[in-house]
Amino acid sequence: ELLSRLRSKLRRLGAERELVLREGRASAERGRALQELLRAVCQPNEFERYTMFIGDLEKVVSLLLCLSSRLARVQDAMSKIDGSTDAEEKQSLNERHKLLSRQREDAKDLKENLDRRERVVSGILAKYLTHQQLQDYRHFVQVKTSLLIEQKDLEEQIKLLEEQLETLEKSIH
Numbered sequence: 001e002l003l004s005r006l007r008s009k010l011r012r013l014g015a016e017r018e019l020v021l022r023e024g025r026a027s028a029e030r031g032r033a034l035q036e037l038l039r040a041v042c043q044p045n046e047f048e049r050y051t052m053f054i055g056d057l058e059k060v061v062s063l064l065l066c067l068s069s070r071l072a073r074v075q076d077a078m079s080k081i082d083g084s085t086d087a088e089e090k091q092s093l094n095e096r097h098k099l100l101s102r103q104r105e106d107a108k109d110l111k112e113n114l115d116r117r118e119r120v121v122s123g124i125l126a127k128y129l130t131h132q133q134l135q136d137y138r139h140f141v142q143v144k145t146s147l148l149i150e151q152k153d154l155e156e157q158i159k160l161l162e163e164q165l166e167t168l169e170k171s172i173h
Contacts, residue, residue, distance in 0.1 A: 003172070006165045010158065017154045024147045031140055041128040053114070053121045054144075060114050061145055064107045065152040071100040 031054070039047055074097050081090055118141065126134055 003165070003168060006161055006168065010161045010165065013154055013158050013161065017151070017158065020147060020151050020154060023143075024151065027140065027143050027147060030136075031144070034137060034140060037133070038125070038128070042124070046124045049117075049124065050121050053117050054141075056114055056117070057141065057144065058148065060107065060110050061148045062152070064104070064111060065149060067100055067104040067107055069152070069156055071097070071104055074100060 035051070035054075038050055042050065074093060078093050078097060081093070122134070122138070125137055129137065
């Protein structure tokens with residue numbers, strides 16, 4: 001029964017992931033349309049600022065999510081430390097925790113810088129876009145970020161379920 005429930009949940013998560021991927025493709029298409037509009041109306045250096053911002057947005061959000069996920073796994077491993085855990089493993093986990101914490105703080109600084117750049121880009125675009133087009137741009141940025149987060153979360157859940165399923169299947173056989 002447990003195997004059946006895990007497989008069922010895995011199928012539901014897979015279907016959710018497909019929906020998020022479809023939404024991502026639709027959002028990317030809106031992004032391409034916006035990019036073509038901006039290419040036509042902005043100065044080349046302003047357009048370049050926009051494209052660099054959009055590219056960096058995906059990279060920084062992905063980096064933050066990756067580091068947060070890795071840090072959570074290390075913290076989980078640290079919570080399982082007990083008297084039988086050897087000193088070398090404890091030290092390794094502590095060092096990884098410190099490194100990942102520093103890296104995540106650096107990534108947060110990058111995100112703050114990116115937020116400032118977004119305000120600059122938004123100011124530039126306000127010169128060329130109608131109020132509704134500017135709202136569409138802001139919505140595009142927000143949706144892009146949300147979809148990245150949702151996709152990463154689903155991938156983590158699927159990975160965890162697959163590992164649980166594998167472990168359970170091995171224990172049964």
